[in-house]
Amino acid sequence: MIAIPDPLKKSMLYSIEAGGKRIRPILMMASCEAFGSTYEKVLSASVALEMVHTYSLIHDDLPAMDDDDYRRGKWTNHKMFDEATAILAGDALLTYSFEIISKDSQLTDSHKVFLMKELAEASGPRGMVAGQVLDMEAENKMITVEELEMIHHLKTGQLLKCAIRSGAFMADANQKQLKAMETFAYYLGLIFQVQDDILDVTGNPNKIGKAVGGDEQKLKSTYPRLLGLDGAIQQKQRYVQLAKSKLLEADVNSTILEELIEYFNQRDH
Amino acid sequence: MIAIPDPLKKSMLYSIEAGGKRIRPILMMASCEAFGSTYEKVLSASVALEMVHTYSLIHDDLPAMDDDDYRRGKWTNHKMFDEATAILAGDALLTYSFEIISKDSQLTDSHKVFLMKELAEASGPRGMVAGQVLDMEAENKMITVEELEMIHHLKTGQLLKCAIRSGAFMADANQKQLKAMETFAYYLGLIFQVQDDILDVTGNPNKIGKAVGGDEQKLKSTYPRLLGLDGAIQQKQRYVQLAKSKLLEADVNSTILEELIEYFNQRDH
Secondary structure, eight states, rough: OOOHHHHHHHHHHHHHTTTOOOHHHHHHHHHHHHHTGGGGGGGGHHHHHHHHHHHHHHHHHHHHTOOOOOOOOOOOHHHHHHHHHHHHHHHHHHHHHHHHHHHHHTHHHHHHHHHHHHHHHHHSSSTHHHHHHHHHHHHHHHHOOOHHHHHHIIIIIHHHHHHHHHHHHTTTTTTHHHHHHHHHHHHHHHHHHHHHHHHHEEEOOOOOOOSOHHHHHOOOOHHHHHHHHHHHHHHHHHHHHHHHHHHHHTTTOOHHHHHHHHHHHHHOO | OOOHHHHHHHHHHHHHSOOOOOOHHHHHHHHHHHTOOOOGGGHHHHHHHHHHHHHHHHHHHHHTOOOOOOETTTHHHHHOOOHHHHHHHHHHHHHHHHHHHHHHHSSSSSHHHHHHHHHHHSSSSSTHHHHHHHHHHHHHOOOOOOHHHHHHHIIIIIHHHHHHHHHHHHHTOOHHHOOHHHHHHHHHHHHHHHHHHHHHHHHOHHHTOOOHHHHTTTTTOOOHHHHHHHHHHHHHHHHHHHHHHHHHTTOOOOHHHHHHHHHHOOOOO
C-alpha cells in the first residue's frame, strides 16, 4: 500500500471539506448519547457515514446523473477536477468508509460487523442506490405521495436510519428501542425531504448555495407539486408530531434529538 | 429494505454474467485449499471479490474513463444501459460486496472483519483506485518499468493479493506463509499484466473479445512498448520463476496454483 495519490486525495478532500451540515454524524452521535454512551464510541462510524454521504453527492452531481455545476455554493467535484477523478473519488470514499471502521482499534469485532452491515445495507442496492434509481425513473412523470415517500425513504432515509440505529445500538439500546428509533429516523427523513422541496420553491439561493426552482424545471415530483405548498407544510407538521411520538416510545430524553427535529423542520438551507 | 429495483438488478447482473475468467475467486479458493481448508470457507468472500472486480470494470469502461464500447465481446454496461445506470450498478456492486460478507452466517465476526478489511484496503484509495488514478496520469507519457510495475501492482495486483491472502488466512496460514503468498500474488499480477500487454499486440481479437492495438492508439505505457516484444516475454519468464519460488517458500504443494501460474503465462484471452 502507498499513500493516496495526490490528485485523488485532493478530490476526496475537496468534497469532504466543502461544508455540509454534518447531519448524519451529528445524528449518530446524538443517538448514541441519548442512550447513555459517549460520542467517541461512534467516531469512526460517523466519519465513515459522512464519507458515504459525500460519495453519493459526488456521483449524483455527475453529468450523466443530475448534471449539477454547483453544490453548497462551490463547484461540484467534476467541475473542479474532471469526471474521471470525480467518479474515482466517489468510489474511493465509499470503499474507505469500510476500511476505517474495520481498522478502528477501539471497537470489538462484533461492533465492527454491525456497523459495516448497517452501512452497506443502508447505502447499497436495496437502500440509497435503489432510491437514486427510483428517483431517476420518476423524473418527468407524476407519482403518488406514497411513491415519493418510498423514494425519499431509500435515497435519504436509509443513511439517517443507519446513523440513528448505529448510535443507539452502540449504546446498548434494546430491540424495542431500536425499532422505535428506526421509525423516528423514517419521519425525520421525511421532514428533511419535505423541507428540501419547500426550500426549492421558497428558499433564498444565497443561503442554499444553489439555484432554486431546479425541481420545477426538471419536472421532479415534489411535495409542493403533489400537495401544493400549504399541503406540504401541513404534511411536514404531521411528520414532526410522529417523530416526537417515537422519541417518547423509545423512552429517550434527548434535548439534542428534539432540537434536531425542529432544525430539520425549520432550516433555511 | 426493498427488493433491488429491476433496472438496477438487470444492470448489475448483466456485467456479472457477462463472462470473465473468475480468476480472483478461483485464486482465493485455490489459496484456501492449498493450506488445507475447503473452498466453502471463502465462498461469500470470493463472490464479493468478483463483484468488486466487476464494479471496477464497469466504471473503467465509462466514457469519462477508458470509453470502451465492448468488453468480453459484449457491449459495456453503459452502452447496454446508460451511463447513469452503469455508475449506479458499479456503486451497488461495490457496496453489496461488503453486505454479503457481513451477513455470511458461516463466518465468525473476526473472520468477517479480516475479509472486509482486506477487501477495502485492496480496492480503495491506496489500492486499486490509486492504480487507476496513476494509470490515467501515465497516459500519453513514457514512464519507467518500475513505475509501470507500481501501477499494475495497485490496479490489478491488489485484488489478486486480497484473493490469495484471504484464502490463506482463512485456512490458518502462518505469518511467514502469508508474507510469501503476498509476494507470490505480486508476481502473479505482473505475469498477468505483461501477458495482457502482449495480447494487445499479438492477440486474436475474436478470442480476446475486444479490438487489439488499443494500448498503442492511446499511447499507453506497456511492457512491449517499454521493453520491446521479446524483452516483455523475457520479463514475464523472470516473473514466472519468482512466483514459483514463492510457492516453495510458503511451503505450499498446490497443483492448482502452479497450473494457474502457467495459465496466466500462456493465456490467449
